[in-house]
Amino acid sequence: MHFTKLRVSSETTGRLRMLQQRSGLTPNLLCRMGLMSSLESGSVSEMEPPEENGQEFNAYTLFGSDQPIFLSMLALVETQKGSEDFDEETLLRQLRCHIDRGVGQIAIRIVSPSDAARLLAGQAA
Numbered sequence: 221m222h223f224t225k226l227r228v229s230s231e232t233t234g235r236l237r238m239l240q241q242r243s244g245l246t247p248n249l250l251c252r253m254g255l256m257s258s259l260e261s262g263s264v265s266e267m268e269p270p271e272e273n274g275q276e277f278n279a280y281t282l283f284g285s286d287q288p289i290f291l292s293m294l295a296l297v298e299t300q301k302g303s304e305d306f307d308e309e310t311l312l313r314q315l316r317c318h319i320d321r322g323v324g325q326i327a328i329r330i331v332s333p334s335d336a337a338r339l340l341a342g343q344a345a
Contacts, residue, residue, distance in 0.1 A: 223312055226277050232320050233274030235327045243336035247275065248282050253339065254322030255290065255315070259297050261325070264317040272316070294318065 228236075228251070236247040243250070258264070283290050291311070298314050330336050 222308070224279050226279060226282060226312070226316065226319075227272040228274045228277070228316065228323075229270035229272065229320055230274040232270065232323045235323050236275065239323070239327055239330055242332060243330050244333050245336055248277060250323065250326065251277065251282055251319050252290070254324075254326050255294075255318050256322070257325045258318040258322030259293055261321070263298055264314055264321060265298065267317045267321065269313045269317055270320040291315075 236250055239245070239250050240247060245253075279287060294311060294315055298311065326339065329339055
């Protein structure tokens with residue numbers, strides 16, 4: 221899958237600003253954390269796609285050279301129910317859904333920089 225830009229919802233953009241103030245982490249790192257949190261929760265195939273009128277990220281800024289790893293994990297989670305192959309547009313929609321859901325999940329868990337550090341270390345509940 222190849223994409224150059226990804227736009228998140230306005231609600232996610234607001235949460236990213238709040239999380240950046242709380243944690244001191246950049247929005248792209250927070251998106252990665254949110255993506256991983258959401259992937260742990262399973263598929264978003266039943267989720268309605270979020271609107272796309274929020275912050276826009278360059279793919280390289282968001283994932284760096286690790287983009288193939290993140291996209292492989294996304295494909296693994298989303299195709300676990302069967303051996304279906306999704307087209308790029310579907311996987312991109314699901315990526316946006318995972319980031320949207322995941323940023324919401326970590327917004328509840330991060331209140332301070334120490335919460336972010338614990339979450340990064342895998343110690344946050």
